[in-house]
Amino acid sequence: MARVRVLVRPKEGILDPQGQAVEQALPALGFSGVRNVHIGRLIELDVEDEAQVPEMCEKLLANTLIEDFEVVRA
Amino acid sequence: MTTFGVIRFPGSCDEVDALHAARRVGDAKLLWHKDRDLHGVDAVIVPGGFSYGDYLRVGAIARFSPVMESVAEFARAGGLVLGICNGFQVLCEAGLLPGALLPNLERRFICRQLGIEVVSNDTAWTSACTPGDVLSIPVKHTSGRYYVPEDQLADLNVVFRYAHDGNPNGSTNDIAGVANADGNVVGLMPHPEHAVDPLTGSTDGLRLFESAVRERVPA
Numbered sequence: 001m002a003r004v005r006v007l008v009r010p011k012e013g014i015l016d017p018q019g020q021a022v023e024q025a026l027p028a029l030g031f032s033g034v035r036n037v038h039i040g041r042l043i044e045l046d047v048e049d050e051a052q053v054p055e056m057c058e059k060l061l062a063n064t065l066i067e068d069f070e071v072v073r074a
Numbered sequence: 075m076t077t078f079g080v081i082r083f084p085g086s087c088d089e090v091d092a093l094h095a096a097r098r099v100g101d102a103k104l105l106w107h108k109d110r111d112l113h114g115v116d117a118v119i120v121p122g123g124f125s126y127g128d129y130l131r132v133g134a135i136a137r138f139s140p141v142m143e144s145v146a147e148f149a150r151a152g153g154l155v156l157g158i159c160n161g162f163q164v165l166c167e168a169g170l171l172p173g174a175l176l177p178n179l180e181r182r183f184i185c186r187q188l189g190i191e192v193v194s195n196d197t198a199w200t201s202a203c204t205p206g207d208v209l210s211i212p213v214k215h216t217s218g219r220y221y222v223p224e225d226q227l228a229d230l231n232v233v234f235r236y237a238h239d240g241n242p243n244g245s246t247n248d249i250a251g252v253a254n255a256d257g258n259v260v261g262l263m264p265h266p267e268h269a270v271d272p273l274t275g276s277t278d279g280l281r282l283f284e285s286a287v288r289e290r291v292p293a
Contacts, residue, residue, distance in 0.1 A: 015244070017180070017181045018181065021181060041130075061130070063131055063134070063174055065221075065222075
């Protein structure tokens with residue numbers, strides 16, 4: 001089995017209100033110099049056939065109309 | 075008599091109101107999410123709620139339920155399908171309607187009565203309306219921000235818009251509901267099934283159900 005991580009992010013250009021909220025909250029806590037905060041999802045899975053993961057992403061794990069995904073070997 | 079089938083997923087919460095609404099104009103029965111058989115209904119309603127807990131993404135898991143395979147076939151054959159709120163999200167995830175629903179711009183659950191303008195009456199679910207009509211119907215959702223890529227906007231079959239600059243969620247072009255190209259499949263975020271009784275302030279939602287009944291008059 002291979003341990004795989006799928007990172008799912010909002011597509012560029014799509015407004016990400018969660019990311020904006022966090023970006024605005026950080027300066028309030030005294031952290032300055034933070035930009036481009038985006039919030040997505042991390043999906044971890046053990047798979048027998050790693051080659052199938054991109055298709056899993058296309059069909060279920062991500063909605064490619066609004067999200068980009070990246071498959072990372074853990 | 076037109077028979078509506080209302081799907082019940084684990085986590086649905088508006089299926090009973092949808093049944094009551096449909097029964098004001100026809101007959102209606104529940105369809106179970108694990109049942110592939112649509113039991114001969116004339117029209118299918120995919121109701122609001124939190125199907126499968128809205129895990130992963132709103133509507134993402136419900137789309138793969140056994141009943142949705144039959145609904146997709148039914149829709150492709152010209153069958154009448156209405157997706158309300160979570161049902162709209164499911165139909166988008168299933169590819170039966172274009173676009174996707176994103177979290178509201180203000181990051182909050184919204185629940186209020188709104189005016190929605192009928193943009194097109196050339197669909198199975200709005201044929202009893204006139205373009206420009208403003209229907210008083212409630213919205214209640216957290217992920218209602220309709221999105222389609224800009225290059226698909228020109229071909230989009232927009233059915234409803236939020237009226238009076240009342241866009242509550244940041245939807246592209248104030249879009250509250252869309253149809254497929256043939257107009258037999260419609261999805262909207264507002265809840266027509268909650269606006270069918272004078273007791274709750276508006277009966278405007280009935281127009282959608284009446285439209286479906288008109289469509290089903292045998293040739």
